[in-house]
Amino acid sequence: MTIRWQSAIVILALLTLSACRPALEGPRLVVVIAVDQMRPDYLDRFDDRFTGGLARLLRDGAVFTDAYQDHALTETAPGHAAISTGDFPSSNGIVQNNWYDRSTHRTVYSFDDPAAPIVGIPDAPGRSPANMKTTTLGDWLKRRSPPSRVFSVAIKDRAAIAMGGKRPDGVYWYHTATGHFVTSVYYRPDYPDWVARFNAAEPAAGYNGTRWERLYPESAYAASREDDFAPEFDGRTTTFPHLIEAREDDGGWHGFYGGTFLRSPFADGLTLAFARDLVTNEQLGTDDRPDLLFIGLSAADYVGHAYGPYSQEVEDYYLRLDLQLDSLFVFLDQTVGRANYIVTLTADHGVMTMPEESARPGFGGTRASRRGLDSLVMRALATDSTAPTIAMSGGVVMDFPPGTSEQTQIDTRRAVATALRQSPAVLEAYASDELVAGPDSSRPYFDAYRRSFYPGRSADVMIVPREDVLITNSPRGTSHGSPHPHDTHVPLVFTGPGIAPGRHTERARTVDIAPTLAALLGVRPVGMVDGRVLEGVGSRE
Structure with a gap:
């Protein structure tokens, strides 16, 4: 039997099973609007x-x-x-x-x-989840x-x-x-x-x-x-x-x-x-x-x-x-009917408020160049003969040469984090080794960075900017990306x-x-999730 026919039989079985289930109660339509x-x-x-x-x-x-x-x-x-x-x-x-x-x-x-x-548009980059x-x-x-x-x-x-x-x-x-x-x-x-x-x-x-x-x-x-x-x-x-x-x-x-x-x-x-x-x-x-x-x-x-x-x-x-x-x-x-949908x-x-806007009433606010952080990182690595290739993506990514020992990698990440903390634009810097070690609510936004960390995809050193600092090379506009x-x-x-x-x-x-x-x-998540049901909202009367 071919895979296609096997799939068809499975789909038919699921549809038959779903037809035997009682219809879900509640709204006919849920609309989630993310602005x-x-x-x-x-x-x-x-x-x-x-x-x-x-x-x-x-x-x-x-x-x-x-x-x-x-x-x-x-x-x-x-x-x-x-x-x-x-x-x-x-x-x-x-x-x-x-x-x-x-x-x-x-x-x-x-x-x-x-x-x-x-x-x-076959020449356009492909997209999927x-x-x-x-x-x-x-x-x-x-x-x-x-x-x-x-x-x-x-x-x-x-x-x-x-x-x-x-x-x-x-x-x-x-x-x-x-x-x-x-x-x-x-x-x-x-x-x-x-x-x-x-x-x-x-x-x-x-x-x-x-x-x-x-x-x-x-x-x-x-x-x-x-x-x-x-x-x-x-x-x-x-x-x-x-x-x-x-x-x-x-x-x-x-x-x-x-x-x-x-x-x-x-x-x-x-x-x-x-x-x-x-x-x-x-x-x-x-x-x-x-x-x-x-x-x-x-x-x-x-x-x-x-x-x-x-x-x-x-x-x-x-x-x-x-x-x-x-x-x-x-x-x-x-x-749909007003009584039939949830939004x-x-x-x-x-x-972030534009730094120039924040500065006008005297609350502070400044722009800091990404190039300045790059310079701090390069100086920290200047004497390291096994220095990794550096990329800036959510912090500092280090692409170490093959054969670099684990201890050398740990020491390099710590050295870069220490160097970044010297910048007036930086509140803190966290090496990945610290983030995977466990929570620490005593350090600013440490646990938020843990929640943003996925091994193999996240930076080796994550940078926490100061609240009134926009780290950018642009002299205009504003942005986001911080934990503030x-x-x-x-x-x-x-x-x-x-x-x-x-x-x-x-x-x-x-x-x-x-x-x-x-x-x-009236449905359940597939497996455990990080979120919870909000009381007073997440149940049908």
């Missing part, structure tokens, strides 16, 4: 301006005010993976967006897979209820793939060279007709020539700083209106699809339009088998990096998001049938989202 780089203070700073979807979440939802990404390296890939798996990077293996592979001596993208080319070591909420649901549908969509591939899991019904992301939503052969060999129609309409290109204006008069943006602030973006195009246009001097259409358009709220509007088409055409939430939809709103991150959390651009983005989510919820009310809102990480609260503190809201509205002040973590939603769906 890339969303800080929880946005919900407080702008709340008097919200009238739509965000207002509804705050009014009707269980709002966790003390929620965190509880690992140290706060980037997009590990943040989304923590949401979907209920596991820290130390368990799921997604430690960063990229890591250095010592066996191939090259940097690896978190969801790179040469065996899974993009459908219709092959590097993820644990399962996700969607996988748990499919295991318990194979007829349930699981989908994920985002601008960023690493957001969509991390949330979609191992065996979803579809994962789609935005292709920055074409402006289309794509998938890889890992998920399916071709595009459904509705996706082909969506792309054929060239909706991203339709924004060419659009002016991003403020929704309201400038005087209404009192929660933000002045519009003209030199450290923003490129130092020149820092004020409204922003022309969303393909220009030859800015890379033409490639620059538009992969840059200008992404730095606008219209990109996430496009994602939500795709999500609505997905719900309609894939008939999510239309029967008694619960479905799951992950939506990653990635443009928030591009806007935040360029303009910073106290910019009028960020405020306007969230005022528009409030209206965009209102349209989504009204659509779901009409197609969870959270983020993959926060972002400005990067780890995220919003967390659950709303829907059986969830009582109110504010919860107990500490919650993004790894708690998947087990909590699993409890609401």
Whole structure:
């Protein structure tokens, strides 16, 4: 008997078994919305301006005010993976967006897979969840209820793939060279007709020539700083209106699809339009088998990096998001029924206030060059005849020559950590040998770095920057990636049938989202997870 026929028989048996199981009670649809780089203070700073979807979440939802990404390296890939798996990077293996592979001596993208080319674009780098070591909420649901549908969509591939899991019904992301939503052969060999129609309409290109204006008069943006602030973006195009246009001097259409358009709220509007088409055409939430939809709103991150959390651009983005989510919820009310779906809102990480902004009221804030840290590392190794090859990826990666003794490697890592601690930009530096030895709550963020550490993928020495220091070679914009609260503190809201509205002040973590939603769906995680079920949310009444 061939493997193909054996697989068919197994699938038939599973479908027969699932048909004999009683239908899961609870919501027909769960929607998880992860807004890339969303800080929880946005919900407080702008709340008097919200009238739509965000207002509804705050009014009707269980709002966790003390929620965190509880690992140290706060980037997009590990943040989304923590949401979907209920596991820290130390368990799921997604430690960063990229890591250095010592066996191939090259940097690896978190969801790179040469065996899974993009459908219709075979020359593009392949993508799949092959590097993820644990399962996700969607996988748990499919295991318990194979007829349930699981989908994920985002601008960023690493957001969509991390949330979609191992065996979803579809994962789609935005292709920055074409402006289309794509998938890889890992998920399916071709595009459904509705996706082909969506792309054929060239909706991203339709924004060419659009002016991003403020929704309201400038005087209404009192929660933000002045519009003209030199450290923003490129130092020149820092004020409204922003022309969303393909220009030859800015890379033409490639620059538009992969840059200008992404730095606008219209990109996430496009994602939500795709999500609505997905719900309609894939008939999510239309029967008694619960479905799951992950939506990653990635443009928030591009806007935040360029303009910073106290910019009028960020405020306007969230005022528009409030209206965009209102349209989504009204659509779901009409197609699924308000009493039939649950929404969870959270983020993959926060972002640091621009150092120049922090410095103005006298709170400190500075930029520190990565090159300065490189110099400290090289000086520490200057007299070492067995010095390893160095790469900077989440810290200092050391590619030791063959035959280097274990003690020499330990001594070298300690020497580099000691050297890095001399930098005024560095609060602490942890050698991998220390991290694997066990927890130590007496040292700053030590345990958070342990939760970000996965052997073979993580750096040999991890760097803890000072809270008011942005380590970057860029003179403008801002970023994230640290264990400090400005990067780890995220919003967390659950709303829907059986969830009582109110504010919860107990500490919650993004790894708690998947087990909590699993409890609401009546399914169990596959194996142990790092997260827990949040009391007052994760059980059906």
